[in-house]
Amino acid sequence: MIDPVVLRDDPELVKRSQVARGHSPETVDAALAADRERRSAISAYEELRAEQNAFGKTVAAAPKEEKAALVAAVKGLAERVKAAQQAASEAEEAARAAFVRIENIVIDGVPAGGEDDFVELRRVGDIPSFDFQPLDHLALGEKLKAIDMERGAKVSGARFYFLRGIGARLEIALMNLALDRALEAGFVPMITPTLVRPEIMQGTGFLGEHAEEVYHLPADDLYLVGTSEVALAGYHKDEILDLADGPLRYAGWSTCYRREAGSHGKDTRGIIRVHQFNKLEMFVYTTPEDAEAEHERLLGLQEGMLQSLGLAYRVIDIAAGDLGSSAARKYDVEAWVPTQQAFRELTSTSNCTTFQSRRLDIRHRPPLEEGGVGRTTPVATLNGTLATTRWIVAILETHQRADGSVVVPEVLRPYLGGLEVLEPAA
Template sequence: MIDLRAARAEPDAWRAALARKGAGEAFDELLAADEQWRALVPRVDELRGRTKLKGKPTPEQLEELQQVKEELRTAEEELAAAEAAREAALALVPNPPHDSAPDGDSEDDAVELRRSGMPTELAEVKEASEVGRFELERAARLSGSRFGFMVGDTALLAMALYRFAIDRVTAAGFLPVLPPVLVREEAMIGTGFFPTEKSNIYELEADGLFLTGTSEVALAAMHMTEILEADALPIRYAGFSTCFRREAGAAGKDTRGMFRVHQFNKVEMFVFTTPDDSWAEHDRMVALEENLLQELGLPYRAVNVAAGDLGAPAAKKIDLEAWFPSQERYREVTSCSNTTDFQARRLGIRVRTESGLETPHTLNGTVVTDRALLAILENFQGEVPDVLRAYGAPERVSG
């Protein structure tokens, strides 16, 4: 959640920033709810003070006390309702975008930062599912649309890719983690995926659990409500998990092949660090992602995502988009976000410093997903990058 005290101090600046995410009205509603709550607090405190009598009360004082207690009960109910309204309003206000995030509200408004490699030119272009073996029709009979089996050489290539990614980020100081993929609602709320992303999340209603669309949720909530020690930062995790997304609102988008599916695998970086170091950490994580794509030999470009296209938790996000010959365009394969203090504040995570308890910053960055596998299959049409053979990948993938 946002720092409400800071927002009260500079409401115009916060409103202008949040308006770039389309959240100016939500911010105004929060300030109104907050003002109503703050107006009730002194009244409740005053009534509570009047219930404390010294010595043996007189009959008149007892009568007055009963009246005060009734007024207090009503005032406390009003305060509780106002507090609930304020918390609900606060949950709807996203993290304001960083000044360097460009204006706009769609992927077309992202600003290209740089490119690496030239778009692959092929005499005959085959889509990834035509190069590898995915068994899409059989998966559809089993699970419905937007699912697929990975079979044979394709499965071996995928596992080599994940292991390669984990090896590289582990060497860069990230601790490997295999996290739970089922979490409680407070983890989804705390990381900022609820309420805005709830339509994309699978729910196990009978168990009160949700399937996560990224290991970011579990890795962030791993330290929920904890006080971290300053000398322990940065804490760097690399999670590997199967992820799930309902893809609500994606009807008609990327219906062919395995590009947009309900279930996929991902290696994810997650970092807890200090506010002073978070932007340098963001640059470092992006560089790691780029190094991996360069080692794989994939042509890609880096883009700065527009403010209005950022998710609720992110202040800034850099996407890396690999070239897909079958689509003749760059498509996102990794991303890296700085969520500043937004998630840690919602999760109740603090760090003990010399000046007292402070809120750390958190960052998340995709290392690889199955989309990187698709990019490899399309750009090399079955040939496998040498770097993956050490991790068990075949020399060539056959469908």
């Protein structure tokens, strides 16, 4: 949820953000009107409540012969108070609904437009070349007996798979490498719940335009997460955090689930776009003033991982219309996939400023210049993926050899018992 003070004081800023995202500026006018109605209704209710309290004292002090008439008047006033309270509740709900339609205010410099309007910031690494016809990751995975899509579909349906043998070991190695990098960077490791309550899913912004991507269990009214960001954001719900010693940084390891609604016909081969995968997600609580610097730090950790794995990649600044509702800025890191002759997203990192924390009521007490601490204020939240199943695609294709074997990136070898080459199964 955006800051209501910003909405009231600078509605044009909010309108520009909504337009950059491809939304109508009328959502801002509607929210302003709903906010005015809400404040007016609350004010009317509070005035009547004060009148009721004062009148109650008058009744208590009145002579016996006057009390009957006064009690009758009190009953009429009580009905008006009840009606005003109902009107205030309805106005609160209407304002909340209007505010939810406004997405996070994009940071200055974020490109306007949609999916194709990103800005490429840099390319790193050499595009791999081969003197043989390279195989795609699924063909390599089958040769290595590392990926089994056929039995995944038999057991669970389309877009499910088994990682077996060296495929399972490779993913665990990758995740452990990422976990070690996160520990070195001061993150607290977490294994998170994968089922969350509606208010947590709503609070992180995943029940908006992309709600069709989320699996819901109606009998329990719980949602399967598509990222441990959701559980990590809810971890400190309704709390006041101590950020005096710096940001709180968590690294959540979890299985993730996505329905991939609307992706029929896209990436149906292999493990690029699947319903279930594993992921190590970085999540940070920090002050709003430090959020942009923390965002660059998360991006640096992601780039360090890809560089150490010997992957060619590019970093792109995602356009406003392609951001999720919570993100004020998002960087994608896309690795080169040789058989597709294209960069494909491996990881992303988002600065959600105070949008999620306002919904989840997560605050801190900033220090005052003259000493002590001030009033509580919302924290900023950020997230970024440090490793996920999809990375196996780029690793296999980039480091393959003509005989179908794959050279293990040196940084992963200690996690695979010193194994240097993945050999095709006999």
